[in-house]
Structure formats: C-alpha cells, structure tokens
Amino acid sequence: MTVMEISNLKKSYTPGKLAVNDVSLSIQQGESLGLVGESGCGKSTLARCLLGVEKIDGGSIIYNNTPLANANRKEFRDYRRNVQTVFQNPTAALNPKLKIKDSLLDPYLQFQRELELEHFTFSSKQGFVEQLLEVVELPKELGDRYPHELSGGQKQRVTIARAISIEPKLIILDEPTASLDVLSQGAVLELLASLQKTLGMSYLFISHDLAAVYQLCQRIAVMKDGELLDIFQKEDIYDYSRHAYTKELISIF
C-alpha cells in the first residue's frame, strides 16, 4: 500500500531556478526510503514541502487519496498527525522552557480526541511519558529534566519518542544523525531500525551519508541539483546501469 505519492513536485525560491525539479516518488507502507544528496541538492526543501510548511509550485503530494493542496481542515489535521518529523538539530527542535515530559506529551494532548493508539496506552501522563522514554532506551528520570541537561544523542532520542508517540504512518527524518558523534550515530540508527520493526511506520530518511542510508533503508533515491537522478533497491546499489553520480557517491564510502 502506498502511504504517500509525490508526483512531478516543483518548488522554486528564485524565479527561473527550481530547488526541487519535477520529483516523483512514492513511499510504501512500512518501508524506509532513503534520500541521498549533497548540501543544496534540494532534499530538505522536498521534506519541507512534504511537511506542508512550504507551498509547492507544481505537481502534487497525495496522501490518503487526497492531494494535500485540496485538503480541508480535517484532512490536513489528519495529515499532520500521520506525518511526523525528526530534524537534524535536536536542540532547536525542543522548547528550552519545557521539561522533557511536557515536550513528549504535547502531540498526544493535541490529538487525543481523535486518537486511537495501538502500541501505546495512555492511562496517566506519567505512565505515558515513561513508556515513551523506555521505548527509546532512555532512563525514566529524564522526563523531569530540561533539554539543556541532556546530551545531543539523548535529545535526539527524545524527538524520536515525540514523533512516534502518536503512531504516525510516516516519519520524515531529515539528517537525524548528522549532528551526533559516531557512537551516538550508530546507536540512533539501530534504534530507528528496531522501532520500525515494532511499530511498522514508514520512513523517509534524508541524509548525505550513503552508508547510513544503506544501513537503514530498503530503497535509495539520489538527488542532485533539485532533480531525482536515480532510485533503486538497496541490493541493486552495485549495478552497471547506476547513474554516474550515484557511482561517484558510492566511491566515497
């Protein structure tokens, strides 16, 4: 089943220059799709379009048979619930004035009226927070701390916990490991893989690190200068017909 269908997406910031140029992609249920490319290739712009924080200039994003542009309030709210995100910089993604537990509870409290959770149970705020912290392998006590008291890797785990707390269908991971050091990077990648196994959501994993993408994803898409150059199954990464740029990327790692 297709979770999201992106067709001929275009986005431009300066007239005559497309940051995202005619990109078509579909994301299947339960898969991780990797999106690789260097800085400035348009991968984050694409993510921002998918999150609905950027207006698109052409093409469509179809979720649940409805193009995002035509979605009414209720449909857009449903979209917002089901498409969550984890950004590169966890410090900027957490409100410095809120305790970790309050940041974690926020999405649930926003959506609790329409929400039916399958994997988590909400009996009390405290219990829910502890459940989430446990899933991302953090000690329970962290709920009462503030973001600045946590390490980068811990903060990123918190933003992951927050993203999965309302059991979305798709999580857009925009360079989630880029600001972490190697050991935390490896650990976060493993956590993401195991969460996907238990919760079954899809990932769009955006990174410039082809090796990290290879580790987590089943399918890999390569972007350059706003265009989608290549998309392939992980097993086919070594294939004579791969795009020259993909081959260059492979040679780096």
Added chain:
Amino acid sequence: MILSINDLTVSHGEKTIVDRVSLTIDKGEWFALVGQSGSGKTMLSQAIGQLLGPNLRASGSVSYQGSNILEHPKTEMNQLRGKAISYIFQDYHGSFTPFLTIQQHMEEYLQTHGVKEKKKRKNMIKEAFESVGLDVPLVKRYPFQLSGGQLQRASIALALLLEPDILIADEATTALDSVSAHRILSLLQELQQKTGCAILFITHDWRHVARYADKIAVMKDGKIIESGSKQKLIHQPEHAYTKQLIQAAPTLPMRIKEASKS
C-alpha cells in the same frame, strides 16, 4: 620528526581534560587523532598553539625545532602560529570576520607576518586561491557569500599561505556533507604532497581516517588508548573501544565498493 608532544596535560581547576598525552608527528605525515565528543582531542590541539582559554592550564612539553613551545612568550608564539603551525577549524564561518572580504583576511595575515610588498601579497593570494581550486574573483567576496565547502577551501588557502610545517585540522570536514568533505580531504592530501607539511587531523569519523591517514591515535577520556600505523589499527585493533569506533560508523559492504571501482 617535526613535532613531539611529551606528557601533555591540560587541566581545568582540579579536572584533568587531557591526561599525560605523548605523541610524535613526523615531517609530511598525516596523523589522525580519533575520538568521541568530549574526549579532549580539541583541547590537545589547542594546547599546541597556546590557544587554550584563560582558565585552562597546559603542562608537559611540545617540542618544535628543539624548544618547548608551550613556554614561548606570547609574541614569539604569534610569529610561530601561521608560519610554522596553522589551524583550520570545524566552524568555517567562525574562522572569518563577517565584515571583511576573504582578500582582506589574507592581506592582514600576510602583513602581520611581515610580507611588506603589495605586489607580492597580491600574487601570493592569487596563487593560494588557485591552489585550493577556487575562482580568483571569489576573493573579493564576503564570507557569507560563499558556500560551506568554498569557505573551508578559503580557510585552507589562508592556513597554507606561509607554508607551515604542520597544519592542525580540527574536525575540518565534520560540518560539510560527505561529497564536499571528500573533496576537501583529497585537496588536503594533494596539498600535503605538494608542500610537504604534516597534518594533525582530528576527527570523530573513522571513515575519514581510513583512506588518508598514515598514523592513527585513538583518544578516550583525555588519554591516548591506542596508536600506531593505519594498517595496524584498522586491521588489528587491540582496544575494545577502537573496535567499537570502527563498527559504529556505517560503511558500504566491501564487495560493492570494490566492484564499483573496477
């Protein structure tokens, strides 16, 4: 041997950040120092050039050309930095003053180090810019008008202007994407072979080291826990932590990599 560090300790009050580290860097060698955030690798690199903050204290010795440069007076050290030892940093924006053009930075650098003739300075700047693969007109730009990769190239051009004996690169490619990082690394390698300067390359990413380094030292909690030739550390790491570092960085399977080269 170009630089020899003996029992270097950096402390902050009672706390020891770098703990009796000894290492030697040979002429023209690529020496990689690998470790996690907080392991003390940056403090070690800053101690070498007397760049430590006022509440940090360095003891031990760093010998360069037979004298302990930790004890050099400030004026002498100012001369040494740039001419003998130069730095490039992770934060390329922080390496430049935002309201000066790249050219103004380079002019100032050369003037401070006594290059008096204007014409000579101009030529040196032009050559330096070309050597790092940047278009010469870019020299008139302000830092924010260049991309990350371009700025890091400019900071390499600046660092190598006076042909130092050793270049200290502190996480110089960490803030760049892997494609730009790769290009910067191969540029450094090319310049190293051309100028014969040694590189002390500080990184947390094992993969950067695997291709370019001659020697590797692994640092943890302020101590060097293992060091040796690249071959030895990569193929026969002794310390469990070294193994952990190697495993943590994802790599593509070898089979694929080798096949893609042929």
